[in-house]
Amino acid sequence: MLKWLFRGLRHGIVTTGYPARPERAPTGYRGRIAVLRPDDAPESVASLCPTAAIRVEDGRISLDRGRCILCGACVTNAPERFAFEADYETAVRRRSALVLGEEAPTVLEELLPTLGDRSWTLRRSIHIRHVDAGSDGAEEWEIQALTNPYYDMQRLGLYFTLAPRHADVLLVTGGVTHSMRDPLLRTYEVMPEPKAVIAVGTDACSGGFSATTGEVAGGVDQVLPVDVYVPGSPPAPIAILHGLLLAVGVVAREAAA
Amino acid sequence: MSAEEMAREDPLLGALQGTAAVEEEHGRAPVRQFQVPPDELARATTYLLGKDGHFAGIFRSECDDSLRALVALRGELVILHAPLDGARSYPSLSRVTPAALFAERELHDVSGVVPLDHPQLEPALRPNADALERVVTGPETFVIPYGPIRSGVFEAIQFPIDTGGEDILALSVRPYFKRRNLEARFKDLDHEHGAYLAERIAGTEGVAQALAFAQAVESVAGVDPPRLAQRWRAVHAELERIANHLDVGIKLAEDAALSVGVARFGALKEEVMRLRARLCGNRFGRGVVIPGGIRDEPLLSAAEVRRAVDSFENDLRRDRSLLLATASFTDRLIGSGSLDGEAVTRYGGVGPIARACSLGIDARLERPYDAYGRLGFRIARATSGDAMARFDVRLEEIDQSLHVVRQALERIGGESAALRHPLADSSGEGYGWAEAPSGEVIYWLALEGGRLQEAHIVSPSLRNWPLLSESYRGDVLTDVSFIEHSFGLTPAGADR
Numbered sequence: 001m002l003k004w005l006f007r008g009l010r011h012g013i014v015t016t017g018y019p020a021r022p023e024r025a026p027t028g029y030r031g032r033i034a035v036l037r038p039d040d041a042p043e044s045v046a047s048l049c050p051t052a053a054i055r056v057e058d059g060r061i062s063l064d065r066g067r068c069i070l071c072g073a074c075v076t077n078a079p080e081r082f083a084f085e086a087d088y089e090t091a092v093r094r095r096s097a098l099v100l101g102e103e104a105p106t107v108l109e110e111l112l113p114t115l116g117d118r119s120w121t122l123r124r125s126i127h128i129r130h131v132d133a134g135s136d137g138a139e140e141w142e143i144q145a146l147t148n149p150y151y152d153m154q155r156l157g158l159y160f161t162l163a164p165r166h167a168d169v170l171l172v173t174g175g176v177t178h179s180m181r182d183p184l185l186r187t188y189e190v191m192p193e194p195k196a197v198i199a200v201g202t203d204a205c206s207g208g209f210s211a212t213t214g215e216v217a218g219g220v221d222q223v224l225p226v227d228v229y230v231p232g233s234p235p236a237p238i239a240i241l242h243g244l245l246l247a248v249g250v251v252a253r254e255a256a257a
Numbered sequence: 258m259s260a261e262e263m264a265r266e267d268p269l270l271g272a273l274q275g276t277a278a279v280e281e282e283h284g285r286a287p288v289r290q291f292q293v294p295p296d297e298l299a300r301a302t303t304y305l306l307g308k309d310g311h312f313a314g315i316f317r318s319e320c321d322d323s324l325r326a327l328v329a330l331r332g333e334l335v336i337l338h339a340p341l342d343g344a345r346s347y348p349s350l351s352r353v354t355p356a357a358l359f360a361e362r363e364l365h366d367v368s369g370v371v372p373l374d375h376p377q378l379e380p381a382l383r384p385n386a387d388a389l390e391r392v393v394t395g396p397e398t399f400v401i402p403y404g405p406i407r408s409g410v411f412e413a414i415q416f417p418i419d420t421g422g423e424d425i426l427a428l429s430v431r432p433y434f435k436r437r438n439l440e441a442r443f444k445d446l447d448h449e450h451g452a453y454l455a456e457r458i459a460g461t462e463g464v465a466q467a468l469a470f471a472q473a474v475e476s477v478a479g480v481d482p483p484r485l486a487q488r489w490r491a492v493h494a495e496l497e498r499i500a501n502h503l504d505v506g507i508k509l510a511e512d513a514a515l516s517v518g519v520a521r522f523g524a525l526k527e528e529v530m531r532l533r534a535r536l537c538g539n540r541f542g543r544g545v546v547i548p549g550g551i552r553d554e555p556l557l558s559a560a561e562v563r564r565a566v567d568s569f570e571n572d573l574r575r576d577r578s579l580l581l582a583t584a585s586f587t588d589r590l591i592g593s594g595s596l597d598g599e600a601v602t603r604y605g606g607v608g609p610i611a612r613a614c615s616l617g618i619d620a621r622l623e624r625p626y627d628a629y630g631r632l633g634f635r636i637a638r639a640t641s642g643d644a645m646a647r648f649d650v651r652l653e654e655i656d657q658s659l660h661v662v663r664q665a666l667e668r669i670g671g672e673s674a675a676l677r678h679p680l681a682d683s684s685g686e687g688y689g690w691a692e693a694p695s696g697e698v699i700y701w702l703a704l705e706g707g708r709l710q711e712a713h714i715v716s717p718s719l720r721n722w723p724l725l726s727e728s729y730r731g732d733v734l735t736d737v738s739f740i741e742h743s744f745g746l747t748p749a750g751a752d753r
Contacts, residue, residue: 003579004517011572014524026531028556030538050450071453072544076552084538131406132413134435137749138460138541141504144410145530148523162408178383179434180413183406209454210437234460236540 015152031087048074062101066205069233091230091243092254112227116249118194124157129167134174138234139201145237170197175207175216196227196247205229287333295339295347303353312356312605314715317368346371356605392427393419405434414748425729430722436752443712448474448548456543459750464497465693467546472689473700474548478680485674486550487628488665493542495658500529501694502651508742513586521576532565550677559669590645594728594740608696613639613646620692632664644743682707718750
């Protein structure tokens with residue numbers, strides 16, 4: 001055991017300072033898509049996207065980051081219009097905030113208060129339960145990575161719990177398949193109030209590739225009220241951490257448009 | 258040449274002719290396709306299994322209304338192609354090999370074609386978490402529905418465990434909780450979009466999935482990717498293997514409540530994931546492999562990757578020797594979840610699970626693709642077939658992967674060669690495969706004018722899951738997570 005201790009100490013501190021200090025993504029990281037030239041677009045631009053995240057109306061491009069799987073087909077085939085941005089902080093609290101270039105909705109979506117606003121005690125010790133409702137498996141890796149020394153989410157008072165009855169936050173991955181719908185709902189129902197739901201990954205935000213196969217509900221918000229959306233296929237650990245802190249109310253800054 | 262002469266020249270063909278099998282034209286070695294009447298499928302399969310064949314899968318292709326059964330032999334992939342001509346049933350293969358059990362249930366659910374005399378044909382694809390069947394009945398025994406939501410950040414799958422309290426009396430596997438029907442989603446995609454879908458079938462093995470997909474398209478188009486692209490593909494595929502094997506290490510250390518081990522292996526895996534992100538912009542190597550080559554110029558030079566690999570290996574050596582010297586860890590693995598080579602062969606098991614039972618199965622060597630024919634490495638093997646053997650195999654494979662990565666990098670110079678050959682809008686059908694971290698994944702594709710008509714995937718998870726039910730002899734409830742994690746399978750691969 002002592003050897004393990006020294007092995008750990010020898011390695012020094014690798015943990016990120018996020019959110020107190022910003023965490024920069026490496027050069028060329030494909031965190032999200034930016035639209036460089038939204039105007040004068042031919043209809044054919046929409047067909048570049050395999051998951052219908054790009055729409056063209058009256059020559060103007062709108063991009064739904066909740067559907068975008070970050071494959072880069074648009075960047076490769078229309079580099080004059082689309083580019084990758086090396087951003088980690090991609091989480092938002094409203095689904096509509098993921099859609100770029102569309103008129104703001106006339107009826108404002110209801111914004112759920114953060115956990116911190118609902119109960120002051122829920123700022124420093126948050127227990128998290130994860131449910132896989134049809135992911136491709138990558139999101140689970142990135143969520144689990146939050147406990148490794150590079151992210152060490154326990155330092156922020158965030159802990160995984162096995163018991164949904166002890167959980168404050170529900171992290172859901174996948175677009176919600178037929179078989180996972182009931183287990184997911186039951187998990188949510190037994191969680192005590194106040195509670196928050198985070199949709200982790202593009203599949204959880206919209207269904208992604210599986211949205212049209214008839215096997216998934218097409219996103220967690222089709223089944224449960226969602227507090228925070230973390231798009232990405234899969235989102236990086238820092239993006240998921242951003243989503244968690246947003247839900248708790250420790251961080252207020254959502255992803256910029 | 259007469260049929261008799263051909264039979265003498267080629268014993269395989271000869272014997273299959275005894276079952277009315279006829280060899281069909283197929284584009285690329287080492288794939289051979291034989292046409293067989295559906296009634297003869299079981300007999301032909303039995304023959305191939307007798308030749309040391311590994312049953313890989315069976316599916317129905319819609320475009321020509323036929324069945325295709327895949328059997329992997331040493332050095333070649335044999336396809337039994339059985340046109341149905343409107344028939345809605347055929348004699349089940351599950352009677353001759355248990356490896357066909359899941360594949361035939363799936364085939365039945367999807368197409369309605371009935372494998373006659375299948376022992377268990379109730380619908381499988383939309384399981385109900387509450388509808389549990391007891392395998393062992395008797396007083397004082399009960400079944401624990403472990404899953405689909407389990408203790409930790411894990412993918413959804415259910416393992417009903419029959420127990421009297423501590424001993425495992427039976428361990429069942431119920432996949433498909435997260436089935437997304439993504440095979441059907443390939444229809445009408447072009448091959449670039451198809452590659453993006455392939456890498457999201459099983460996200461943790463996405464590079465291997467995209468590789469198998471790309472080889473299938475390339476076999477239809479008759480195009481080989483440029484050598485430079487083949488080498489970069491190998492680098493990405495081996496980094497993916499290393500990350501997956503380290504992930505197994507994290508999970509096993511966690512099961513043994515060895516927190517420092519979890520932290521150290523977690524840090525090692527993170528180093529690999531970050532290297533992948535610096536190399537291509539994505540932590541899972543997505544958007545790299547596309548039919549015809551690789552998509553973009555790598556963001557790091559071969560020398561930079563080499564330096565990162567060296568520093569990683571340094572760290573790995575120390576942590577690994579510490580882990581293997583920690584008795585509280587190794588004691589839990591030794592003797593847990595034992596399998597023998599006979600069971601693995603019977604179920605058509607692949608990957609580290611098969612290699613831990615001293616079976617030398619590895620698609621990279623048996624049917625080399627891309628650069629692997631020109632890169633030297635050893636098949637990692639162990640003999641005892643338990644969780645420890647599987648972990649030993651993985652550790653050895655990490656070494657071999659590093660060796661492959663270094664060789665590939667050495668051959669990547671500063672040259673500005675092409676990374677991608679253009680593909681014509683070809684039509685036809687083709688097979689492609691790749692050795693994923695958990696075993697071989699195989700794609701069958703039908704293309705029409707460059708667009709995908711149909712796709713079927715033979716997944717290593719589905720081939721290996723049934724072995725879990727063969728592995729628990731004498732083990733107790735607390736061993737279940739060790740056994741499962743030592744298998745290192747991703748449910749998404751089976752639940753495609």
